[in-house]
Amino acid sequence: MIDKTQLYIDGTWTDGVEGRRMPVINPATEEEAATAAVGTAADCDRAIAAARRAFDSGPWPTMNRIERSELLGRFADELRARLDSLAAAITLETGAPSATVRPVHLLAPLAHLDYYVEQARAPEVTTLPLQVNPRPDGTSWLGGSAQVREPVGVVSAITAYNFPFHLNVAKLGPALACGNTVVLKPSPNTPLTAALMAEAAEAAGFPPGVVNVVNGGADVGALMCTDPRVDLVSFTGSEAVGAAVAAQAAPTIKRVLLELGGKSAMIVRSDADLGAAITMGLGSVMTQSGQGCALTTRHLVHADIYDDYVSGLADRVRAIRLGDPADPSTSMGPLISAAQREKVEGFVDDARAAGSTLVTGGGRPDFARGFFVEPTVFADVDNSTRLAQEEVFGPVAAVMSFRDDDEAIAIANDSNYGLGGAIFSADAGRAFEMARRIRTGQVHINGGSGASPGWDPFGGYKRSGLGRELGEAGIADYSEIKTIKYHAG
Template sequence: MPSNWQHSELFIDGAWRRTARERTETVINPATEEPVGSAPVGEEPDVSLALAAARRAFDEGPWPRLSGADRSLLLGRFHDALVARAEEIVAVSVAESGPTRPVARFMHVNTALPVARYYADLAASAPRSESLPHSVLPAPGGASLLAGQVKAYDAVGVVSAITPFNVPFFMNVVKVFPALAAGNTVVLKPSPFTPLSAFLLAEAAAEAELPPGVLNLVTGGNEVGTALTTDPRVDLVTFTGSDAVGAKIMAQAASTLKRVTLELGGKSALIVREDADLAAAIGSAVGGISTFSGQACALATRHLVHNSVREQYVAGFTEALKRLTLGDPAEDGVTMGPLIHAAQRERVERYVRAGLDGGAELVAGGGRPAHLERGFFFEPTVFDNVDNRSVIAQEEIFGPVICVIGFDSDDEAVSLANDSAYGLGGGILSRDTGRAFEMARRVRTGQISINGGVGGLTPVAPFGGYGRSGIGRELGIEGLREYQETKVISFKAG
């Protein structure tokens, strides 16, 4: 077990501190079920210390009062300290959450670090105020006056950031950097399953010499999460996870009227029209089901396929799945890793049974791979002839399970895609890109690609969902504004 992945202290007020009861918890590699590190278990007193530090740093410290250029300079140093840790970021991510090394590098280095750089730069370049159009208003005595107004952006205050297990380092960056760029202070709580990558962030913040209390790290379970969503010293909660937990967080935050941003679940639809390039469609489908072993909210898990090509699509998809290699993602040649823990695998198994009980046709997978005795692995699984109103088509499984649903017209495909409580991601595959664009405008989802889109996330494009997929947006200028208040200053211009 790497000695530098043994953590016993939290990062609070610019220093490493023991927890209230000095408890630690072992972090398990989901592919081997072996220990890979340890993290302290924070409790309510630790949260209170962190919030006091964050509150003091915001109310009395320099951070929200720095110029955009000065804040950008410090965030740039923070980014550079993370770049220097790129190889360790990949290694930690593979060990604690289970993606393959290429996937970990793509998401946690090639995607996350440019996001960090983007917000470091945006801290300096984003307007902190904007002039509104001048107005001529009536004045007493029949005269008129010229009215001027300025729209100014202020930091919200203290932000509690609660992140999930599936893409931990990436999500930590996506929440911490825009919140800091906007002038807020942050208390970060990672998932107890994947805390190790958060310590890399805290170490980099210390190396960059961010002012004390600007970024604080408190690990732990539900007690820490509840404290961070209910304490009146918190001004905004940002959370990524399931819609069920998101609803609880909204309720917990309601009594103190905190602002809440939520990036929640998905049951995204991939529409395969009759004129789609089936080879490309199948390649996209295989990549989707194997990436993070299906544990990603925006992955397309409902494949809506035109009935004229559905049989060919299902046959090609199931055949291509045979070429995936399940195993320890740290090993060369492995193309699909494990689920995060035993309880998540059991959850997927329950949904597979529900699919069978509901009359769907299991055409691939459906169980634990026989050749892997250790690790929380599950076969890539495909159901055909799925009723779109069934449990497996309506509820987020968060595992490598795909539902194939047939359609006969574009209107039916759009109707099926929109027949969901979620609206996070999606895609349309068609050689008729004009028609695909028209359909994309009709699908109620936060983001949708045509023929694979740009192939990933870009820092400038806002990300978020409709319905039970969340509230607010991350990334882009919109992701910065989520962490700011809008103030209007009015005056007589003449």
């Protein structure tokens, strides 16, 4: 499946200065499936030095934009040539059902990378309007200016385990398109996916030091955030770690991009297509076993259709086929680890104690092995409870009712997070007006557009993060803007 499980630093593969290895655990079997090299702060120091050198004196940041785009395109081609290996690695590492890996975990992010291939070709210099300036003698002179987009420099990219390929592409794509160099630290749970991406980068022919991959723990992450040679930190993960990343980066005044947690609300009005709403509600439970930051885990349903929604959702959730993610008939796999399973079970216990009604699920399936939990639906949830306010990162839905649109919007906004959201209504215009009032980075109306194109920016309000991925906003976050003023005559 994969030939290299080492660190990739300055264009070479290495076991690291201490030669340590870590196990890669299959969450469906709890067995060691492979091992991968573990880097230390010393290895990370070498990677940062390589990235700094590649940016300051290498050909990459000053490369012709067409050449850079072509190289990024070769990277996309090399990734596509490894689709089978990537799919197998993602299922093994994350427990993602094999039937969903290609369309969700691989093909959609590759389409995003194609967008960045095109964006790399965009002109770096934009001429701004000319201005006629009067002189005291009554004559005038012509002045002008140009806006120049330049790379930020060395980028530290730190990613999570739930959608490893997507998250790595979301950082490597815009960073490289703008001419930055990158040190990538993947989740310790998903080193195989990252190694395959490094292998593709090597085959594509990036100059040494442009792409570096270092597995490691807190010491590696801390250096990536504090080192003054790093110009930008892009992090995806929990709110708590995101706050620590921002604090570590603050003394060196480096740019910080944070894609953090969510507790997104799905509003189902009384005139909604109930079946379509239930399907999206099912996805919030089933997709990657609920381990998704933008999933709509709070279901706000109008009182007139509340009982029908709860019973319909429960029926669909009970029909979820839970099991071996390598089996094409499986629709939901395990959680990433025993610790994550215990965390989810703690939320279930708290919800019961808070008076929420357990409709279905709430326990472990009768499997001999694997970090599985049953897909779970709670009804009669109070929005002030822990289940409604904190990110579970597991297959647990919180259903609550509302009487009118203003109440629904108030409940949706009563959250520390603001990443995703959804509205179902036969009145699309009214749904659009409501979407404008919800304090969140993305809202799907009646299921959304059916796709996530590269030009759609993604990111959150409040504690869901800083900055945007994808789209022009994503390019801007990895760029510096310089204004050059000139005297035209």
